[in-house]
Each structure stands twice: as C-alpha cells, then as structure tokens.
Amino acid sequence: MLEFPQSLRVPLADWVDTAMDWVLDNLGPLFDFLGAVGLQILLFVENVLLFIPWFVIIAVVGYLAWKALGRVSYAIIMAVMLLLIGSFGYWDLAMSTLAIVATAVLISLVIGIPAGIFMAWSNRFEATIKPILDGMQTLPTFVYLIPALMLFGLGKVPATFATIIYAIPPVIRLTNVGIREVPRDVIEAARAFGSNRKEILFDVQLPLARPAILVGVNQTTMMALAMVVIGSMIGARTLGMEVLVAINRVEIGQGFEAGISIVFMAIIIDRITHAFAEHEHEAAGKSGE
Amino acid sequence: MSDNSTVGAGFGADPSSETNGSTPEEEAPIVRIESVWKVFGPDPKGVLDGSIRTASKTDILAESGHVLALRDINLEVKPGEFYVIMGLSGSGKSTLIRVLERLIEPTAGHLYVNDEDVLAYGKDKLSQYRKHTVSMVFQHFGLLPHYTVLQNAAYGLKARGENKQAREAKALEVLETVGLKGWEDYFPSALSGGMQQRVGIARALATDPQILLMDEPFSGLDPLIRRQMQDELVDLQGTLRKTIIFVTHDLHEALKLGDRIAIMRNGEVIQIGTPEEIVAEPADDYVEEFVQDASPARVFAASSIMQDPQAVVYRWQGPSIARRVIIDADRDWAFVLDRNRLLKGIVRLEDVQAHAKGRGQQLTDIIRDEALVCSPDAKVEDLFPLVSNSSYAVAVVDDEGHFLGEVRPRRIFEVMSKKETTDA
Numbered sequence: 001m002l003e004f005p006q007s008l009r010v011p012l013a014d015w016v017d018t019a020m021d022w023v024l025d026n027l028g029p030l031f032d033f034l035g036a037v038g039l040q041i042l043l044f045v046e047n048v049l050l051f052i053p054w055f056v057i058i059a060v061v062g063y064l065a066w067k068a069l070g071r072v073s074y075a076i077i078m079a080v081m082l083l084l085i086g087s088f089g090y091w092d093l094a095m096s097t098l099a100i101v102a103t104a105v106l107i108s109l110v111i112g113i114p115a116g117i118f119m120a121w122s123n124r125f126e127a128t129i130k131p132i133l134d135g136m137q138t139l140p141t142f143v144y145l146i147p148a149l150m151l152f153g154l155g156k157v158p159a160t161f162a163t164i165i166y167a168i169p170p171v172i173r174l175t176n177v178g179i180r181e182v183p184r185d186v187i188e189a190a191r192a193f194g195s196n197r198k199e200i201l202f203d204v205q206l207p208l209a210r211p212a213i214l215v216g217v218n219q220t221t222m223m224a225l226a227m228v229v230i231g232s233m234i235g236a237r238t239l240g241m242e243v244l245v246a247i248n249r250v251e252i253g254q255g256f257e258a259g260i261s262i263v264f265m266a267i268i269i270d271r272i273t274h275a276f277a278e279h280e281h282e283a284a285g286k287s288g289e
Numbered sequence: 290m291s292d293n294s295t296v297g298a299g300f301g302a303d304p305s306s307e308t309n310g311s312t313p314e315e316e317a318p319i320v321r322i323e324s325v326w327k328v329f330g331p332d333p334k335g336v337l338d339g340s341i342r343t344a345s346k347t348d349i350l351a352e353s354g355h356v357l358a359l360r361d362i363n364l365e366v367k368p369g370e371f372y373v374i375m376g377l378s379g380s381g382k383s384t385l386i387r388v389l390e391r392l393i394e395p396t397a398g399h400l401y402v403n404d405e406d407v408l409a410y411g412k413d414k415l416s417q418y419r420k421h422t423v424s425m426v427f428q429h430f431g432l433l434p435h436y437t438v439l440q441n442a443a444y445g446l447k448a449r450g451e452n453k454q455a456r457e458a459k460a461l462e463v464l465e466t467v468g469l470k471g472w473e474d475y476f477p478s479a480l481s482g483g484m485q486q487r488v489g490i491a492r493a494l495a496t497d498p499q500i501l502l503m504d505e506p507f508s509g510l511d512p513l514i515r516r517q518m519q520d521e522l523v524d525l526q527g528t529l530r531k532t533i534i535f536v537t538h539d540l541h542e543a544l545k546l547g548d549r550i551a552i553m554r555n556g557e558v559i560q561i562g563t564p565e566e567i568v569a570e571p572a573d574d575y576v577e578e579f580v581q582d583a584s585p586a587r588v589f590a591a592s593s594i595m596q597d598p599q600a601v602v603y604r605w606q607g608p609s610i611a612r613r614v615i616i617d618a619d620r621d622w623a624f625v626l627d628r629n630r631l632l633k634g635i636v637r638l639e640d641v642q643a644h645a646k647g648r649g650q651q652l653t654d655i656i657r658d659e660a661l662v663c664s665p666d667a668k669v670e671d672l673f674p675l676v677s678n679s680s681y682a683v684a685v686v687d688d689e690g691h692f693l694g695e696v697r698p699r700r701i702f703e704v705m706s707k708k709e710t711t712d713a
Contacts, residue, residue, distance in 0.1 A: 183429070185428075185431040186432070186433060188392060188427065189427055189431030189433075190431075190433075191392060192392060192423075192425040192427075193420065193444055193445040193448045193496070194416045194448045195448045204433060208433075208434065208435065
C-alpha cells in the first residue's frame, strides 16, 4: 500500500542506455578523434610542465605572484607552498593536475568566448543556452563522469572533457554579460561612424568586456581544478587520486598531505588569476567613468 | 546667424566683416524628410496600415501595445542651416535624429539627403553615407574609454580605413580646432564633461561631414560650460558653415543657436519657424508654455522690430529741406542717405538751422558721424546699451551699408520690459 507502485516506473535508465549505445555505435569515431586530439594537447602540456625543472617553475610562480599581487611576501608564501607540495613527493602529480586544468581551461576558452559572443549578439541563442548552462552547473559533478567514461574510456582524457563541461559555463556567461554591458552609446557611436559588426566587436566590445571575461577565466580555472580532483575517480592520475587512495586505506596523514597540496594549488591559481582580473577592473574603472 | 550680427556706435562699422551671403531660403534642401513614421512594437506596419493610424499616441499604446515615436514628420533642411529640433523627453526628437543616421529604421516615409534616397541604401552605401556624409555627436559622448583622445578623434577615419599617419594628422588638426591641443595622449576619463564633448565634436568633424547631427550634446554639462560650448559652437559654425541638425530640450539653447526650429511633441512636429516666429506666434499652448520663459530681447532681431524712419534726408538736399523734415518729424536730428540709400550719417537740427540761412549751403558739411548702427540680425538685447545713453534711434543697415530702417529706443524698451528674463 505505502510502497511506490512498480507499475508507475519510468524506464529512463533503459532509454539513456539505448541512447548511449546509439551514440557509441554511430558517433564512436568522432569521439575517438576528439579523444585523440585531447590527449595530444594534454600530453604536450604535461610534458612541457614536467620538462621544466621544478625550481624554474617555483621561480616563475613567485615572479607572477609578485607581479600580480604586488607584494614580495605573497610571492614568498606561494613559492613556499609549491616547495611543500614537492617535499610531500607530489611534484609530478601536481604537474599532471596542472596539465589537465590548463588543457581544460584552454579548450574552455576557445569554445566559451565565441559562444559568449554569440550569446550577446542573439537573444534567442541566449535564451536557449542559459538553461543548459544552469543545468551544467547544477548537476552533481559525478554525473559527468559516466558519459565521459563511456565515450572516452578511462584516464585523463575523459577527466579533461568532464572538466571542460563543468568549467565552461562561467566564461560563457561572463563574456555574454561583459559584452552586453558595454554602454549602448559607445556602440551606437561606433555604428554611427560606419563601423561594421566585426570592427565593433574587436574595437569596442571585446576590449570593454575584457575585465568581465577575465573574471570568467578565473572562475572557469577554479572550477576546472575542483573537477580535476573528482576526475581521479575515472582514473586520471592527479592529486585527487592520492586523496581517493588515502580514503580507501584510511590513511589520514597521506590524505592530509594530498589534500593540502590541492588547497595550495587552488590558492596559487586563484590569487594570481584573480589579481590579473582585478587589475583589469581597476584599469577599466579608471578609464570608464 | 547670431555670429555675424554686429552692433556698433559710430558709422565706422565695417560691413565687409559680415558674411551674410546667400540666404538659405533660396537653396534646395540638403535633407528632406517626407512623411516619416516610426512605431515600436511587434507589428509596426500593421499599426500603420490600420485605422489606428489616426489615433492618439496613448490610444495606440492602449489598443495595440505599440509605441508611436514619430508621426508623419516632414522637414526640410537647407545647406548651411543650423536646424534645431526641440522637444521634451518622449517627443521623438532623439528618434528622429537617429533616423537621419539610420541608426533607427523608420517604419514608413522617405529620407532624402542630397536628393538620394537614403532609406534605399544597401549595407555598403549606408556605411559610406555614415563615413562621409553625416557625423553625430552624442549626449553621453560615446567615447571609447580605452582609446586616447587622439585615437577617439581619429575613430571615424579609422573606420573609414585611412592609414594611421593621415588620420592622426587630421585628428590633431580638429582637436586644435576644438581647443584640445596638448590633450591628445590622455584618456577620456581624465577629461571633464565639457572637454569630453569637445572630443566628441572633434571626432565628428574629423571626417569632414556635410551634415553634423548633434543629439543634446550639451545637456549633460553644467550651465556655465554649456553656455561656453554654445558660444564656441556658434563661432565654429561661423567658419565651418556645415549643415547642423541639433536636438535639444532647452528652448534657450534652441533660440540661441537655431536658424530655424522645429518643435516636437508626442512624435509630431507642431511648429517650424525662425526663433522670432516661434516666440512671436507660438502655434499652440504647448509652445506658448515653452516660450513663456524666453526673453524676447534675446530672441528678437533688430530687423523684426525696425520701423520706417521718421526723418530721412538725402545728401543732395539742402539744409532748409532738412530743417523742415526734422521739424515735421518732431525730432532734432535726421538720418542722411545718399542715392543708393547708403547711410552717410546724421544731421542735427541746430546745425541745419545755422546753415539754412545762407544760400547754396551743402548738407555734406554738417553731417555727423554719430549714427548708431546695427545689422538686421543683431538682438534687441544688444541694442539696449547703444540707446541707453543716446537720444538717437538705431539705424539698421545691411552688409553693404544700405539703410533698412530704424529701431526706436522706445521699441527697445518695450521689448525689454515685456518679459524680464528669468535667467540673466
């Protein structure tokens, strides 16, 4: 009586399975191709990061931190954080993590910025895309892993694609908002002097939307980092995997080391990209009015 | 044009300084707007096709949900004319000026510029039209914040595809014209509102357009700067002689700047006329209300209140005739003209009486160089100082020095006292 009746069962799972099978049968080669391209980019970035000696990377991060945040103390703190990650024995894993984040962010920007531009141009496109973006961000992060796993198999490639899907909404959204918020009269003036759409985009809209876009880049990067950690569940060798292993073995100390390494990376990436976006905001504020 | 009005005491006023050449009334219009309508809403054409076309703006909104912005606008602007479109917000004036650039497409009607049908232009021709024929100055300046003053001024030329050297040279030139020399490398945010608008004007002038469209360019500025900018625009127009279409909500600005003014309300043009015509005969209560605040002394030109002279003698006439003319007119002086009605000066009754006794005396010997003169478009306000310490009437003379009529001090006082201006 009080049980939910079996007869009302909607076989959504079967439908999804069927759809997935169809995709795999028919679009398999396409995903193989995408996977291969993704892997090449990923390996390239990873190899570069692993090729550069650790002290050079620490020096570069320190320099960037000093440039972006304007204080030597911050530069030193961040250099020490990186040093600690290395001392835990996680240097290579940290670089692998960074490689996936960088690749995912790169692809996100290549897709996301043009998508944001189209969204700003077309109200209809905006209305279509917005609920999809909302959905992409509301879905539990694990859910991405399943189709990614199905389409690309195990490893860092599916992790990268899952990361892209999870991390791309902010840059699309903020590009859209940034362009839409360019003052109407400035665009009108550009039109009045005979500029076409492309000239208006590159001379007016993108430069004025830059601060907003950079905030989007910052958010996308942070979300990518969060997702990469979860991506370890489908076999991406990242810092997250160490946490996962530590949980399974109930090794609190090891889990803590891996966990704090992720936090350090998050702090470093966030502060530096955030500071660059901030600078832009200030510059825009100064010249904006 | 108020810039070529001259006022002066003594007869030495140099007529050649006046450039009141061909009157614009005789030339073919450069801009013709014919029954232009603009309706905003989901089905603008449907509104125009239906019977609702004749309904009032509020009824159209209530019944169809469409906003009527322009109703059957017909205007003609002559080359070199300073044409002001005046109205309160919501009157459609800003829509109308945007239609002239085709930043807004009218729902119906025709727009001819140089006898070309601008609304029929394709993409390329429209772009050319915007790059070469018209330029616009915006209320909120519309400057690019990430461009320097120089780059902003050169923007129109950049859009036109001119190379960097050429466009920057031209931009420097126009920046100097608007008084911004030395500011080229600053960003607009470093400039005051008035200076930013100078950049806007420089940008518009840089493309050397035939027609300058100005959409409330000074209304964002504080009153002192606004007045200064108006004066400078008048000076600038004196040398540039562009066709200017200027939108404003400020009647004083309209009266000060305009050769002709079109007054708009609720999307309709309700009166077109010279500043004097509008102040003298407001078309309806709406215009009258506007005009109430206007000071007639600032609007009326000498030509509109001048009268036929009471006492005129000709140079070849003798002192005894002059004496009779002066006495008949119940005055103690008279204007002296020569054969071509050129003003030669005045004679006074006492001089005439002294000379009338002798035979064969000539007037020439007693002509005084004391006449007060002004041009026909000098404003009454400016005549006041002339007559305030003199008993003579002011002679109105044209560019070549021909005598047109006289403005009696009494008339000047009448006009001045009719309405003491609210803002002096």
